[in-house]
Amino acid sequence: xxxxxxxxxxxxxxxxxxxxxxxxxxxxxxxxxxxxxxxxxxxxxxxxxxxxxxxxxxxxxxxxxxxxxxxxxxxxxxxxxxxxxxxxxxxxxxxxxxxxxxxxxxxxxxxxxxxxxx
Amino acid sequence: xxxxxxxxxxxxxxxxxxxxxxxxxxxxxxxxxxxxxxxxxxxxxxxxxxxxxxxxxxxxxxxxxxxxxxxxxxxxxxxxxxxxxxxxxxxxxxxxxxxxxxxxxxxxxxxxxxxxxxxxxxxxxxxxxxxxxxxxxxxxxxxxxxxxxxxxxxxxxxxxxxxxxxxxxxxxxxxxxxxxxxxxxxxxxxxxxxxxxxxxxxxxxxxxxxxxxxxxxxxxxxxxxxxxxxxxxxxxxxxxxxxxx
Amino acid sequence: xxxxxxxxxxxxxxxxxxxxxxxxxxxxxxxxxxxxxxxxxxxxxxxxxxxxxxxxxxxxxxxxxxxxxxxxxxxxxxxxxxxxxxxxxxxxxxxxxxxxxxxxxxxxxxxxxxxxxxxxxxxxxxxxxxxxxxxxxxxxxxxxxxxxxxxxxxxxxxxxxxxxxxxxxxxxxxxxxxxxxxxxxxxxxxxxxxxxxxxxxxxxxxxxxxxxxxxxxxxxxxxxxxxxxxxxxxxxxxxxxxxxxxxxxxxxxxxxxxxxxxxxxxxxxxxxxxxxxxxxxxxxxxxxxxxxxxxxxxxxxxxxxxxxxxxxxxxxxxxxxxxxxxxxxxxxxxxxxxxxxxxxxxxxxxxxxxxxxxxxxxxxxxxxxxxxxxxxxxxxxxxxxxxxxxxxx
Numbered sequence: 176x177x178x179x180x181x182x183x184x185x186x187x188x189x190x191x192x193x194x195x196x197x198x199x200x201x202x203x204x205x206x207x208x209x210x211x212x213x214x215x216x217x218x219x220x221x222x223x224x225x226x227x228x229x230x231x232x233x234x235x236x237x238x239x240x241x242x243x244x245x246x247x248x249x250x251x252x253x254x255x256x257x258x259x260x261x262x263x264x265x266x267x268x269x270x271x272x273x274x275x276x277x278x279x280x281x282x283x284x285x286x287x288x289x290x291x292x293x
Numbered sequence: 294x295x296x297x298x299x300x301x302x303x304x305x306x307x308x309x310x311x312x313x314x315x316x317x318x319x320x321x322x323x324x325x326x327x328x329x330x331x332x333x334x335x336x337x338x339x340x341x342x343x344x345x346x347x348x349x350x351x352x353x354x355x356x357x358x359x360x361x362x363x364x365x366x367x368x369x370x371x372x373x374x375x376x377x378x379x380x381x382x383x384x385x386x387x388x389x390x391x392x393x394x395x396x397x398x399x400x401x402x403x404x405x406x407x408x409x410x411x412x413x414x415x416x417x418x419x420x421x422x423x424x425x426x427x428x429x430x431x432x433x434x435x436x437x438x439x440x441x442x443x444x445x446x447x448x449x450x451x452x453x454x455x456x457x458x459x460x461x462x463x464x465x466x467x468x469x470x471x472x473x474x475x476x477x478x479x480x481x482x483x484x485x486x487x488x489x490x491x492x493x494x495x496x497x498x499x500x501x502x503x504x505x506x507x508x509x510x511x512x513x514x515x516x517x518x519x520x521x522x523x524x525x526x527x528x529x530x531x532x533x534x535x536x537x538x
Numbered sequence: 539x540x541x542x543x544x545x546x547x548x549x550x551x552x553x554x555x556x557x558x559x560x561x562x563x564x565x566x567x568x569x570x571x572x573x574x575x576x577x578x579x580x581x582x583x584x585x586x587x588x589x590x591x592x593x594x595x596x597x598x599x600x601x602x603x604x605x606x607x608x609x610x611x612x613x614x615x616x617x618x619x620x621x622x623x624x625x626x627x628x629x630x631x632x633x634x635x636x637x638x639x640x641x642x643x644x645x646x647x648x649x650x651x652x653x654x655x656x657x658x659x660x661x662x663x664x665x666x667x668x669x670x671x672x673x674x675x676x677x678x679x680x681x682x683x684x685x686x687x688x689x690x691x692x693x694x695x696x697x698x699x700x701x702x703x704x705x706x707x708x709x710x711x712x713x714x715x716x717x718x719x720x721x722x723x724x725x726x727x728x729x730x731x732x733x734x735x736x737x738x739x740x741x742x743x744x745x746x747x748x749x750x751x752x753x754x755x756x757x758x759x760x761x762x763x764x765x766x767x768x769x770x771x772x773x774x775x776x777x778x779x780x781x782x783x784x785x786x787x788x789x790x791x792x793x794x795x796x797x798x799x800x801x802x803x804x805x806x807x808x809x810x811x812x813x814x815x816x817x818x819x820x821x822x823x824x825x826x827x828x829x830x831x832x833x834x835x836x837x838x839x840x841x842x843x844x845x846x847x848x849x850x851x852x853x854x855x856x857x858x859x860x861x862x863x864x865x866x867x868x869x870x871x872x873x874x875x876x877x878x879x880x881x882x883x884x885x886x887x888x889x890x891x892x893x894x895x896x897x898x899x900x901x902x903x904x905x906x907x908x909x910x911x912x913x914x915x916x917x918x919x920x921x922x923x924x925x926x927x928x929x930x931x
Contacts, residue, residue, distance in 0.1 A: 179780060180766055186788045189828075190795060193821035201808045240429065247421055247480050257481070258460055289452075290428065292459035 210280050213272035221266070222256065236260060260291050337422045337532075338474055339504040340488075341514045342396055344537035347498040349394040352379060354499060357490030361475065363456050363463040374447040376472040377487055395538070396487075396499070399424060399445040399472040400523060400531030407437035407446055407471075416469075422504070422532060425473045433467040442527055446471045474501065504532065557606035561646060565603050568645065569638040569853040576600040576634040582626030587772040588619050590928045595619070596626055596636040603639055612650050612737075613744035615928065617643055618912070618919030623773025624852050638853045645857055648911045651733035658907040664856045667864065667900060674899040678710075678892065681718065685711045710891060716801060722902040729906035734914045741922050756924035763920055775850045778843065785836030786865070792829035796822050818880070827876075830869050837866045861909045868897045 215221070221228055223235060239259065242248045249257075256262040267273040270293045278285050287293075358364060358377045366373040377398040384391060401424045408416045408424060415430040416437050426437075438446040446469055453463040461477060464470055475485035484492075484501060491499040502511030511534075514520075520534040566573060578601060583594035595616035602610050611617065620640045627637035645662065652658035660666055763769060770780035799822060803809050816823045841862055844851045871894035878887035905911065922928070 179771065179784065183766060183784060183788070186784075186792075190788075190792050190825060193796075193799075193825050196821040197808045240427075243480070244425060244427060244476070245417060245419060247419055247423070247476060249480050259462075261459065289465045290462040292456050292462070 210276040212276050213267065213269060215266035216268075219266045260287055261293060264293055335420065335505065336503050337505040338401065338479065338501060339422065339511055339532040339534065340398075340401075340474070341500045341502075341511050341520065341534045341536060343498045343500070343514070343518075344393060344395060344535060346496050347394065347396065348496060349381075349392075351494060351496060353490040353494045353496070354396055354487035355379060357486040358472070361458055361478075361486035362461055363453060363458050365453050365455060372448075372450040374449065374470065376447070376470070393538075395535070397443065397445065397523075398487075398533065399441075399474075400443055400529070400533040401474060402532065403530035404528060406440035406442065406529060410436040410440035412436065419476070423474050423476045423479070424471070425476055426468070426470050428462075428464050428468040428470065431468040433469065435469055437469055437471075441471075442524055442529065443531075555605070555607070556609070558608040559606055561608045561611075562603065562606040564646060565639060565642045568855050569642040570603065570635070572632075572634045573600065573603055573639050574634075575632040576604065576630075576636070577632055579631065581629050581631060582636045585625045585629045586620075587623075587625065587774075588621060588769055589616055590619075590923075593928075596640050599643060600634065600636055600639060603643060608646075608650070610744075611643055612647055613740045615741055615919040615922050617647060618916045619769075619923055619928070620644075621769050621773065621779075622852060623770070623776050623779065624850050625773055625775050627852060628775050628850060635853070641852060641855075641858075644912070644915075645855075645909070647915065648733075648907065648909070651737050651915070652907050652911070653729055653732055661904050661907040662857045662860075667860050667904070670900045670903055671896055674903065675892070675896045678718070678895060678899070681714050682710055685714045710888065710895070712804075715895070718899075719801070719902070722899065726902055726905050730911065730914045733906065733911070734918060737915060738918055738922075741918070753925070756921055759924040760917065760920040763924075764917065776843070776847075778839070782836045782839045782843070785832045786840070789829040789832035789836060790865070792825055793833065796826040796829070830872055833865060834869045834873075837862050837869070841866075857909055860904070864897065864901045864904070864908075868894065868901060871897050 223231065228235070236259075239251060243252055243259070252259060252262070255265055264270075270288065274285060354377050355375070359366065362376060364374050364376060366375070377396055379394050380397050382393050382395050384393065401418075401422055403418075403422075405416070405418050405424045408414075408418050411417075412434065413430055413432060415427045415432070416424065417427070418424045433448070435448055438448060448469050449464045449466050452466045456463045475483075475487075478485055479501070483489075485499075488499045488501050491497060500511050500514060502509040504512060504515075506512060514536070515534055518536045520536055521538045522531045522534055523538075525531075562573075576597075578597060580594050580597045582600075583589055583597045586595060589595035593616060599611065599614065599617060602614075617640060620637075622637060622641055624637040627635045630636060649655060649658040649662065661670070767780050767784055770783060771777065773779070799806075818824075844854045844858070848854065871890065875887065875890040875894045878890045881887075901910075
């Protein structure tokens, strides 16, 4: 009987731990931290290295736009990249878990998806 | 003596600095030349519309363009966008048929008034001849719509609700647009949507091809048939040729 | 003069017997086949650790069942104080299996107090589970389809922000699921509450002893009995059932808490910055996984007991297997879905989740009509027993 009581108490205490964890992590959350971004699909590499993509993706997209639209050159957007900004979806499936995270955190409004489907 | 040398040196240096500073400015002016330039020896897109093969009640090209380019029409005559539209022309000549249904679209002129009128070069003529609007840059002043003598330019008076073709972006409220000969398809080696649809209904009235290539289908058609262009008197040098107009 | 006119006292204690033949038949058909062998020797009552010494149980239930006296049986708290340890069945000299009769009577009691009663009867018939599963699957698929057709799923998904977006919302919209399960819960609470109210009123009206004026100590005592499962420990034949039952109910409690946490995640201020799906080492995930294992192990052991030692486990009827199978299928499909999620098997993981949801819907739907309704009736009987000092002799 005592053994059972001990196990029941242990089970109840164990059930209380996630709640405790939630409260403690909430209390200890850092103020500014890079938000969690959904990782890309495994075994894939991006068109640019990660750091370069981080600071340069806007300029890169603009340069691609000028190339493809104004000059009609599509050599950089072949195959799986043929859809422009929509191609990123192949590895970054959900913009809400990827693009929006940093953009909302930094209050930089995303104007792309009013026209471009993602 | 020292003062003169100093003054000479500073003059040379400041001229050099001004030159170095002005060089990027000078090269940026290159884009304005793109609007009106002589045909190059490379690819030059054009279109031939054979009206003898175009059935009066067929709207395959219009429907295909709508589907491909996410053009949503709602029956609003003032505000609907028609990148390509069919217009009924009445002839005053007794010999010609009284009425004819004619597809009208952007003529991709060699001297495009819209590109000249655009104050920010959102509308430009590409090297391969297609007149294209950059919706990122367009600010919605609609000067191009005023300038176009063919009424081929339209404006997005409201947001487009749907995007049936996710591969092609839809336009936001406030940008002008017109037919761009499905440049995104031509650049990938495919046919524009209207040409494809016309071929699929076995009318084959629309043909797109390279005007600079004497052996292309379109050049052959122009050589072998009497062709006419719309409002040739205006000097816009349109690149859409009509057979049987 | 003497024998023809009954005295006033005798009249007072007289009651018209109205036997419910249908109840008797039903009990005979579902586990109480040997009911009529009972000779009222009361060995079962002597052996029973949980019964009240002054009101011999299960002897009186055997008699009442033979007579079909449903009005007494439905008002009997001893029926629910019984924990099915089968000490009585193992000791019955005639093999009348009072334990199985009590189980059958409890089933009848649940159906009696459930609304609508006809559905309760149908839900306890074989293969009704399959029908419920099919209907649930159809309703969910239709609901998901309609949700998408009206653009509600897309509207939900476009609600972005720092907090949570569930990628499965396109296929199994969160709003639809929340609404559906909330509706099911409201249904369960309503049916159980109605049954509970009627049962409680009838218990008190049967008037075994006037209840004590202080309700709180009885509540606390009943709660403690349930918490520690002391009554389970007083059985001699099947003490392993205590461990099994503890595993299952605390496992289910933990899973219930985790479900509550995820369903309310969208409005939960503590989840600012945290992201779904939860990683493997997240405490909620760990707890849920351990709870799932506990439930699976508990149910499996229960089924093993029923298989290997039927003489002490008692007769196994459809409603027993239905409940055990239902809970086990929830646990197993849950684990399967989790595995598919971790393996990122794209279209299949949503199918697995769909099956899991169907299993949960079936359990919630049949809850008020199944053995699981004992969470209400046994609790009330325990509270009543504590109040009236019943069963301590």
